[in-house]
Amino acid sequence: MQTIKKYVEANKQRFLDELFELLRFPSVSADPKYKDDVRNAAEYVAEKLRDAGADNVEVCPTAGHPIVYGEKIIDSSKPTVLVYGHYDVQPADPLELWETPPFEPTVRDGKIFARGACDDKGQFYMHVKAFELMQETGTLACNIKFMIEGEEEVGSDNLGTFVKANKQRLDADVVLISDTAMISLDSPSLETGLRGLSYLEVEVTGPNRDLHSGVYGGAVANPATILAKLIASLHDESNRINIPGFYDDVVELSDVERKALNEAPFDETDYKSDLGIKALWGENGYTTIERTGIRPTLEVNGIWGGYIGKGAKTVLPSKAHAKISMRLVPNQDSNKITALFSKHFESIAPDYVTVKVTPHHGGQPAVTPTDSIAYRAAEKAIEEAFGKKPIPTRGGGSIPIVSLFEDELGLKTVLMGFGLDSDNLHSPNEKYDIANYFKGIETIPLFHKYFAELS
Amino acid sequence: MQTIKKYVEANKQRFLDELFELLRFPSVSADPKYKDDVRNAAEYVAEKLRDAGADNVEVCPTAGHPIVYGEKIIDSSKPTVLVYGHYDVQPADPLELWETPPFEPTVRDGKIFARGACDDKGQFYMHVKAFELMQETGTLACNIKFMIEGEEEVGSDNLGTFVKANKQRLDADVVLISDTAMISLDSPSLETGLRGLSYLEVEVTGPNRDLHSGVYGGAVANPATILAKLIASLHDESNRINIPGFYDDVVELSDVERKALNEAPFDETDYKSDLGIKALWGENGYTTIERTGIRPTLEVNGIWGGYIGKGAKTVLPSKAHAKISMRLVPNQDSNKITALFSKHFESIAPDYVTVKVTPHHGGQPAVTPTDSIAYRAAEKAIEEAFGKKPIPTRGGGSIPIVSLFEDELGLKTVLMGFGLDSDNLHSPNEKYDIANYFKGIETIPLFHKYFAELS
Numbered sequence: 051m052q053t054i055k056k057y058v059e060a061n062k063q064r065f066l067d068e069l070f071e072l073l074r075f076p077s078v079s080a081d082p083k084y085k086d087d088v089r090n091a092a093e094y095v096a097e098k099l100r101d102a103g104a105d106n107v108e109v110c111p112t113a114g115h116p117i118v119y120g121e122k123i124i125d126s127s128k129p130t131v132l133v134y135g136h137y138d139v140q141p142a143d144p145l146e147l148w149e150t151p152p153f154e155p156t157v158r159d160g161k162i163f164a165r166g167a168c169d170d171k172g173q174f175y176m177h178v179k180a181f182e183l184m185q186e187t188g189t190l191a192c193n194i195k196f197m198i199e200g201e202e203e204v205g206s207d208n209l210g211t212f213v214k215a216n217k218q219r220l221d222a223d224v225v226l227i228s229d230t231a232m233i234s235l236d237s238p239s240l241e242t243g244l245r246g247l248s249y250l251e252v253e254v255t256g257p258n259r260d261l262h263s264g265v266y267g268g269a270v271a272n273p274a275t276i277l278a279k280l281i282a283s284l285h286d287e288s289n290r291i292n293i294p295g296f297y298d299d300v301v302e303l304s305d306v307e308r309k310a311l312n313e314a315p316f317d318e319t320d321y322k323s324d325l326g327i328k329a330l331w332g333e334n335g336y337t338t339i340e341r342t343g344i345r346p347t348l349e350v351n352g353i354w355g356g357y358i359g360k361g362a363k364t365v366l367p368s369k370a371h372a373k374i375s376m377r378l379v380p381n382q383d384s385n386k387i388t389a390l391f392s393k394h395f396e397s398i399a400p401d402y403v404t405v406k407v408t409p410h411h412g413g414q415p416a417v418t419p420t421d422s423i424a425y426r427a428a429e430k431a432i433e434e435a436f437g438k439k440p441i442p443t444r445g446g447g448s449i450p451i452v453s454l455f456e457d458e459l460g461l462k463t464v465l466m467g468f469g470l471d472s473d474n475l476h477s478p479n480e481k482y483d484i485a486n487y488f489k490g491i492e493t494i495p496l497f498h499k500y501f502a503e504l505s
Numbered sequence: 506m507q508t509i510k511k512y513v514e515a516n517k518q519r520f521l522d523e524l525f526e527l528l529r530f531p532s533v534s535a536d537p538k539y540k541d542d543v544r545n546a547a548e549y550v551a552e553k554l555r556d557a558g559a560d561n562v563e564v565c566p567t568a569g570h571p572i573v574y575g576e577k578i579i580d581s582s583k584p585t586v587l588v589y590g591h592y593d594v595q596p597a598d599p600l601e602l603w604e605t606p607p608f609e610p611t612v613r614d615g616k617i618f619a620r621g622a623c624d625d626k627g628q629f630y631m632h633v634k635a636f637e638l639m640q641e642t643g644t645l646a647c648n649i650k651f652m653i654e655g656e657e658e659v660g661s662d663n664l665g666t667f668v669k670a671n672k673q674r675l676d677a678d679v680v681l682i683s684d685t686a687m688i689s690l691d692s693p694s695l696e697t698g699l700r701g702l703s704y705l706e707v708e709v710t711g712p713n714r715d716l717h718s719g720v721y722g723g724a725v726a727n728p729a730t731i732l733a734k735l736i737a738s739l740h741d742e743s744n745r746i747n748i749p750g751f752y753d754d755v756v757e758l759s760d761v762e763r764k765a766l767n768e769a770p771f772d773e774t775d776y777k778s779d780l781g782i783k784a785l786w787g788e789n790g791y792t793t794i795e796r797t798g799i800r801p802t803l804e805v806n807g808i809w810g811g812y813i814g815k816g817a818k819t820v821l822p823s824k825a826h827a828k829i830s831m832r833l834v835p836n837q838d839s840n841k842i843t844a845l846f847s848k849h850f851e852s853i854a855p856d857y858v859t860v861k862v863t864p865h866h867g868g869q870p871a872v873t874p875t876d877s878i879a880y881r882a883a884e885k886a887i888e889e890a891f892g893k894k895p896i897p898t899r900g901g902g903s904i905p906i907v908s909l910f911e912d913e914l915g916l917k918t919v920l921m922g923f924g925l926d927s928d929n930l931h932s933p934n935e936k937y938d939i940a941n942y943f944k945g946i947e948t949i950p951l952f953h954k955y956f957a958e959l960s
Contacts, residue, residue: 080816141818147714204816231720245719249817258781259602262930264700264902265686267832268802269793271786274827275736275805282737285730326713329857331726338724347723350730351820352811357828361535361659362704362865363596364830364903365806365931372729373812375819377722402784410817447719448819475717476820 135174590629868905
């Protein structure tokens with residue numbers, strides 16, 4: 051631990067500078083106009099892996115954005131850790147809500163503000179620096195492989211193909227991912243489950259052209275009104291999702307499991323005041339921790355139709371659209387839910403409109419075992435670095451790759467995340483605490499040490 | 506009639522060229538970035554009034570866009586016709602749906618395609634040319650005054666002030682407006698009523714920032730979902746507007762009046778196929794003609810919230826918005842309805858969101874008498890020009906000025922419109938038939954002739 055602390059202390063400024071350089075690439079995978087920036091971010095990651103001492107570093111082309119691979123095989127008899135992360139980021143808009151430019155990292159009271167600061171540039175880069183540390187101090191205890199992709203925020207469309215085509219190269223004993231949150235530095239935690247995702251876009255079409263709302267209003271169905279009615283019908287009075295068969299495969303937790311889950315510290319008053327809301331909302335009969343961790347959800351991520359510019363336009367729009375995503379829990383199947391939603395949405399559309407449902411992407415839910423060598427190694431590492439045993443939690447987010455790894459490589463994943471729920475992931479003013487960044491760099495080598503010892 | 510036809514025949518091309526020049530000004534009153542274009546359009550109108558022989562032509566400044574005034578007083582003992590029109594137009598978006606540029610007028614099979622072709626540049630300009638015709642052929646039968654404004658599409662905010670301040674100058678015997686539609690050249694009609702308008706914008710706010718839908722989804726109310734539920738609740742199962750007191754002041758027509766109204770030719774099959782819809786929608790118990798003419802309506806003119814760009818973003822938005830307008834019928838009061846809507850919308854908002862309602866603009870409904878000299882003059886003019894007596898109809902649109910004239914100047918209005926419902930008012934590919942343009946120029950002098958004779 052002393053070696054680690056000394057090395058981090060001696061290199062703090064450079065560790066920050068390198069991350070800032072990475073954060074300056076607007077590597078927004080969703081928007082084609084950033085294609086080159088995404089590519090440049092990949093090249094930068096590759097360069098840094100080489101500098102840190104990785105071998106066979108390659109920026110692997112895919113049908114979409116490239117995947118960066120690198121490895122260090124010290125001894126084939128030692129266990130191998132496969133590190134996964136993503137260098138792409140969410141779109142930064144609404145830009146006007148950022149206090150400082152999203153791609154010009156800025157430090158305010160100990161926090162790095164930038165798109166991707168936490169999700170996931172700041173988190174995966176800890177592994178690059180931890181690897182450098184182990185390499186430079188000759189403490190590398192496991193073989194290590196890196197796979198850093200550029201399409202996580204758009205559904206990892208091409209990762210499956212890559213993994214299937216590179217099973218040999220990706221062969222390992224465990225997958226280590228830092229792309230989740232812990233409760234706080236005082237209450238370190240480890241996520242033991244992730245929700246799956248089903249993301250669709252719906253289009254409701256009424257008349258074949260925009261109409262004058264005075265001439266046709268009242269006689270022709272308004273697709274914006276109808277879309278509103280359709281969306282309103284997707285949750286019932288108890289805020290349960292109103293799609294036939296939606297809950298069929300949901301695994302209900304035992305009272306014991308629910309009790310354990312709810313022991314994680316949670317202050318509803320702080321939670322509400324942080325969000326500036328007067329009341330919480332959600333599925334009746336479940337706590338906030340359960341609603342965000344073990345229950346499936348349906349959210350409207352975007353809605354638009356008609357005239358949305360300045361001033362007033364008395365138009366009856368031809369079309370209205372919405373982006374809708376569902377978070378899934380074990381054992382829901384992303385493809386099955388996508389099909390259920392499409393079938394249901396089309397079935398409830400009245401005959402005075404036509405609806406089109408287009409799936410965006412999905413991912414399977416996953417649960418990680420708490421009795422594995424890898425989990426125990428992570429537990430010991432965090433306990434030593436934080437002086438506290440981590441609390442097992444269930445995360446609300448989705449990392450489709452987790453189930454992909456299990457299915458294709460037969461590998462379990464450890465979700466050792468150092469972010470915070472308050473890091474504004476996917477929101478303006480995304481941040482990552484500098485303390486968490488360095489704490490992560492200190493913890494990771496300990497994971498490798500204990501994973502080697504326990505294996 | 507021969508004099509008229511001869512003069513029109515001899516000047517057709519110039520009449521078209523001048524209108525095209527007027528249509529090339531993107532005089533969009535709603536969008537500040539077109540301020541200068543609006544101004545230039547006003548100057549052009551003034552210039553053309555002078556060319557046609559009007560006196561005291563002036564581009565009168567207002568707090569917003571200017572009002573063009575001009576007059577020709579031939580004999581104070583003769584009746585005076587006040588012509589009202591507007592040179593401003595609706596925004597042209599969605600631009601991609603225009604087959605030819607909105608501000609580059611193009612003729613396709615006898616129709617002029619351009620924003621404002623019918624609403625209202627093409628229609629008010631007929632009066633300028635009809636005035637020129639009467640002037641040049643020495644057939645001017647009435648004194649004539651022009652008031653052409655530039656804010657009709659944004660609620661005529663400054664017209665009231667102007668009218669109040671210029672009662673002397675605007676003194677007349679009747680107001681003549683061409684800003685409405687007739688059934689067809691084969692079935693000429695005269696509108697005897699107009700709906701009023703109440704236009705508001707609503708904002709629903711949930712959390713104080715955009716959130717990650719995986720981390721917070723299911724536990725925090727989504728303002729887009731809540732807005733959808735609120736909008737869905739504004740119409741009941743019979744598609745009646747679900748706002749307490751909304752129908753209190755609505756004047757129900759007698760069965761006789763309804764019967765007369767429904768005698769206007771209407772083919773539901775043609776209507777639906779023109780709009781590309783399988784079924785009609787509307788308030789139960791009323792025909793399409795009634796739904797668009799004598800019944801109040803509520804339409805969503807625009808809705809937006811969350812991520813509406815390309816691709817997918819798993820965000821739980823902080824805010825969602827909608828532009829909502831209501832068409833009002835006699836004796837509903839625009840201000841009262843605006844207040845009722847605001848009060849109701851705020852009252853139904855659940856405590857996990859906050860809502861803000863901002864009124865845009867409004868206008869009072871109006872009915873024009875069919876037993877007046879002016880109406881009979883219009884009837885005779887149309888009968889002579891079209892060879893058919895016009896059918897009295899009730900228009901769905903709103904021209905707030907009509908009630909303003911009645912209240913401030915004590916003047917009745919004649920709505921002698923030559924447009925068609927199919928002219929794509931407020932829509933892409935707005936058009937105006939060249940035949941209607943010239944027919945209007947022929948009909949207007951006959952109105953002046955008969956109005957003078959009958960007075």
